[in-house]
Every structure is written in C-alpha cells, then in structure tokens.
Amino acid sequence: MNDKYSAYVSLAGRILLALMFIPAGFGKLTNIGGTAGYIASGGLPFPSVLAVLVGALELFGGLALVIGFKVRWVGLAMALFTLAASMLFHPFWSVPEAQQMVTKLLFMKNISVVGGMLLISALGAGALSLDERRSGR
Numbered sequence: 001m002n003d004k005y006s007a008y009v010s011l012a013g014r015i016l017l018a019l020m021f022i023p024a025g026f027g028k029l030t031n032i033g034g035t036a037g038y039i040a041s042g043g044l045p046f047p048s049v050l051a052v053l054v055g056a057l058e059l060f061g062g063l064a065l066v067i068g069f070k071v072r073w074v075g076l077a078m079a080l081f082t083l084a085a086s087m088l089f090h091p092f093w094s095v096p097e098a099q100q101m102v103t104k105l106l107f108m109k110n111i112s113v114v115g116g117m118l119l120i121s122a123l124g125a126g127a128l129s130l131d132e133r134r135s136g137r
Contacts, residue, residue, distance in 0.1 A: 003127065010126025014071070016115050018062040021078065025058025035099030042088050058082060065120070068129020079114045086110040 028035040028051055034049035044050055057077070064074045092104035126130040 007127035011128040018065040021058040021062030028055030068125035071125040079117035
C-alpha cells in the first residue's frame, strides 16, 4: 500500500470510530438529567458529575480523533472508557435470557471499538492529522 492510501484510510477510520462518540457525547451533554438517571441505574456514585465528564470525554475525545490530536492518548482513554462502560452497562452474562442477544450484541460492538481504539493508540493518527503536522514530518 502506498503512503497516500494509508493516509486517507487512517483518516477514514478515525472519522468512523469518532461517529460512535461525538453524537453520544453531545446527547449526554444536552440531556444531563437523563444521562445521570441512566448512570445512577448502574449504581455509580455522583451521576450528574459523571454525566458531564462522560459526555465531555465522548464529545471532545471524538473530535480529537477526527482532527488527529493526541490520538495515542485519546485512543487509550477511549478504549479504557468503552471497556468499562461495556462491563457496567452491557453485562449480557447477567441479564434475563430474553435480553441476552441484544445486550451481547451491544457488548461485542463496543469491544470491537475497543480494538479499534487500541490500534489507534498503538499506530498513531497517520499523515492527515494534527499530530503529524505538529511533528514537522
């Protein structure tokens, strides 16, 4: 594969992964009450504070992926967050049988995204990114 192909595919991959986070973060930040209620249903403390923090992480982390800013750190943070959220809110192993298929699908989708975030963390943003521009290469 040539460098131009890799640059555009890397950009496309970052954008596609960010599409999971940007709308979710925006939705959380524009509905703090609903998000806090959902977080509270998971038994987590300080649901209103967590709603703001999670919404900001998803929105700004997603935007950082799109522009290619600090993606190695962002990828790692998003991978850890997505893994934790999957374990807490999509525990297919402990839901009633009627809910297992959908819950497992959501869990596995998220775990796949964790894999993508780990790849971004390991490989970096690629040529079409703010990280690359700032490095002067």
